[in-house]
Amino acid sequence: xxxxxxxxxxxxxxxxxxxxxxxxxxxxxxxxxxxxxxxxxxxxxxxxxxxxxxxxxxxxxxxxxxxxxxxxxxxxxxxxxxxxxxxxxxxxxxxxxxxxxxxxxxxxxxxxxxxxxxxxxxxxxxxxxxxxxxxxxxxxxxxxxxxxxxxxxxxxxxxxxxxxxxxxxxxxxxxxxxxxxxxxxxxxxxxxxxxxxxxxxxxxxxxxxxxxxxxxxxxxxxxxxxxxxxxxxxxxxxxxxx
Numbered sequence: 001x002x003x004x005x006x007x008x009x010x011x012x013x014x015x016x017x018x019x020x021x022x023x024x025x026x027x028x029x030x031x032x033x034x035x036x037x038x039x040x041x042x043x044x045x046x047x048x049x050x051x052x053x054x055x056x057x058x059x060x061x062x063x064x065x066x067x068x069x070x071x072x073x074x075x076x077x078x079x080x081x082x083x084x085x086x087x088x089x090x091x092x093x094x095x096x097x098x099x100x101x102x103x104x105x106x107x108x109x110x111x112x113x114x115x116x117x118x119x120x121x122x123x124x125x126x127x128x129x130x131x132x133x134x135x136x137x138x139x140x141x142x143x144x145x146x147x148x149x150x151x152x153x154x155x156x157x158x159x160x161x162x163x164x165x166x167x168x169x170x171x172x173x174x175x176x177x178x179x180x181x182x183x184x185x186x187x188x189x190x191x192x193x194x195x196x197x198x199x200x201x202x203x204x205x206x207x208x209x210x211x212x213x214x215x216x217x218x219x220x221x222x223x224x225x226x227x228x229x230x231x232x233x234x235x236x237x238x239x240x241x242x
Contacts, residue, residue, distance in 0.1 A: 057093030172212030
């Protein structure tokens with residue numbers, strides 16, 4: 001039986017090979033394991049294999065999983081197990097304005113900010129005892145009719161507004177383009193996201209340049225890395241089919 005540990009190893013090999021092919025250090029690309037619809041046992045297995053960053057699309061499911069993992073960690077600590085450091089939870093799904101509070105209170109990252117109102121509510125609702133919320137702006141880079149995200153031409157202005165909000169740290173951009181017909185087409189759309197990322201950083205409008213370009217999933221992570229992705233979001237290749 002293929003285990004989550006072995007799948008993580010295979011994904012890591014794919015990332016390393018893609019980085020080698022583009023003369024990039026493998027340390028420059030992070031893996032976000034997308035655990036949506038998978039239970040706590042799957043997350044625990046991934047944690048045991050060394051994975052530390054997890055992405056959730058559905059807010060209620062994500063919060064439930066975050067709290068369950070904390071309870072599991074507390075139980076393990078009570079039995080004398082070594083504490084697990086560095087766990088991160090990323091909200092990568094759409095956020096309605098009436099759902100910002102649980103995101104602000106429980107997640108470490110939000111990659112799906114696509115309008116100022118959502119960013120403002122996240123900033124206002126982030127508990128002061130927690131570290132600032134790390135955020136990415138979701139860009140509808142190829143104009144997909146069924147995709148969330150801000151239009152490319154509006155990203156610069158939104159980035160400048162979000163970067164000024166307290167309790168948030170603007171880290172970068174995230175994109176989920178429509179499936180491409182081949183490697184070249186996938187590279188082209190991801191390259192356009194990288195160009196937008198570079199353009200905003202080069203403008204000098206941000207006090208702190210963005211450092212995260214979240215793009216690429218199971219099917220197209222190689223193309224995304226070729227184009228300059230610094231974080232790939234992988235679900236099926238890590239956890240199996242849903």
